[in-house]
Amino acid sequence: EKAGFEHFMMKEIHEQPKAIRDTINSVVRDGKIDLSGVGITEEEIQKLQQIYIVACGSAYHVGVAAQYVIEELAQIPVRVELASEFRYRRMLFAPNSLVIIVSQSGETADSLAALREAKAHGVKTLAIVNVVGSTIAREADHVFYTLAGPEIAVATTKAYSTQLIASYILSIEFARVRGMIDEDRAAELIAELQTIPDKIEKLLEDKERIQWFAAKQMNAQNMFFIGRGIDYAVSLEGSLKMKEISYIHSEAYAAGELKHGTISLIEPGTLVIGVLTQQDLYEKTVSNMVECKSRGAYLMALTTYGNYSIEDCAEFVIYIPKTDPLFAASLAVIPLQLMGYYVSVAKGLDVDKPRNLAKSVTVE
Numbered sequence: 001e002k003a004g005f006e007h008f009m010m011k012e013i014h015e016q017p018k019a020i021r022d023t024i025n026s027v028v029r030d031g032k033i034d035l036s037g038v039g040i041t042e043e044e045i046q047k048l049q050q051i052y053i054v055a056c057g058s059a060y061h062v063g064v065a066a067q068y069v070i071e072e073l074a075q076i077p078v079r080v081e082l083a084s085e086f087r088y089r090r091m092l093f094a095p096n097s098l099v100i101i102v103s104q105s106g107e108t109a110d111s112l113a114a115l116r117e118a119k120a121h122g123v124k125t126l127a128i129v130n131v132v133g134s135t136i137a138r139e140a141d142h143v144f145y146t147l148a149g150p151e152i153a154v155a156t157t158k159a160y161s162t163q164l165i166a167s168y169i170l171s172i173e174f175a176r177v178r179g180m181i182d183e184d185r186a187a188e189l190i191a192e193l194q195t196i197p198d199k200i201e202k203l204l205e206d207k208e209r210i211q212w213f214a215a216k217q218m219n220a221q222n223m224f225f226i227g228r229g230i231d232y233a234v235s236l237e238g239s240l241k242m243k244e245i246s247y248i249h250s251e252a253y254a255a256g257e258l259k260h261g262t263i264s265l266i267e268p269g270t271l272v273i274g275v276l277t278q279q280d281l282y283e284k285t286v287s288n289m290v291e292c293k294s295r296g297a298y299l300m301a302l303t304t305y306g307n308y309s310i311e312d313c314a315e316f317v318i319y320i321p322k323t324d325p326l327f328a329a330s331l332a333v334i335p336l337q338l339m340g341y342y343v344s345v346a347k348g349l350d351v352d353k354p355r356n357l358a359k360s361v362t363v364e
């Protein structure tokens with residue numbers, strides 16, 4: 001059932017290209033996006049004034065990335081909220097709001113409660129869900145199914161990746177319908193999306209190098225993941241993967257925020273992983289990495305092919321294939337999933353069933 005892999009997590013990491021292809025193919029026909037199955041109409045899209053993305057854990061990290069993509073492409077203001085916070089806040093919805101709930105299981109208690117709160121306030125809801133017929137899928141006004149297939153490992157990988165893809169597709173279509181991008185640009189972005197599975201396959205070919213590096217980190221006490229913009233969203237997910245399955249404390253920080261307190265935790269040898277896929281923010285994050293290095297940090301970098309100057313400061317570099325910067329999270333997350341996995345394996349831990357965690361959190 002693990003198809004020759006040692007753990008479900010590794011099997012599911014390798015299923016990502018197919019899961020993404022399936023998800024794209026479910027809503028793209030002849031190079032065009034068709035959301036009729038999701039049920040949201042062009043009229044609804046045109047009226048949108050505010051989007052809330054509400055979720056927990058990794059699904060929340062998808063929201064953090066999606067916020068940048070939606071605002072950049074569709075130019076609709078987005079707020080990303082943790083479901084467990086959102087549901088207890090005073091609900092001050094802007095007119096013509098849309099609440100997007102992101103959930104693999106479709107049963108997460110706080111995400112479900114947030115959906116019900118939004119509906120009780122008369123706000124339209126759209127769920128990005130993996131499990132067909134789950135409670136969130138049944139109760140939302142519109143459903144965008146991710147086609148990741150069953151995810152067994154507690155730490156999400158392929159569901160997260162398909163949720164990202166769903167959010168890009170919504171962003172492109174919202175932007176096109178609202179006239180923020182023309183048909184050609186939409187077609188170009190869709191074509192770029194279709195290259196992502198092959199690029200992930202290419203990244204997976206490099207996994208032994210990551211295994212070698214990860215094994216050397218197994219005794220680490222602390223790690224930091226830093227980035228800006230979409231790279232910050234990826235840092236959040238990379239850090240969560242690391243702590244949940246390898247039991248190493250790690251923090252994800254917006255790169256520019258470290259110096260406001262957290263940098264005091266950097267000691268000689270502390271691993272700092274910089275994520276640098278956003279070209280316009282590259283120099284800024286490099287300078288934050290150099291600040292860490294001058295306090296003794298050991299630097300790993302994840303950046304796009306071509307940014308070879310990173311080797312002037314980083315000790316270990318992973319290059320990711322070029323794609324549209326808006327979609328870079330889909331590639332940058334892969335080496336970080338592998339890092340968490342291989343550190344966990346090196347420590348001899350139960351990768352698929354980490355302590356204290358359940359696959360679906362149905363209590364608040």
Ligand code: F6R
Nearest residue numbers: 057058059103104105108155156
């Ligand atoms: C982390 C992880 C969790 C889930 C979170 C939400 O690897 O899997 O953080 O993302 O519990 O679960 P769903 O998506 O089922 O609502």
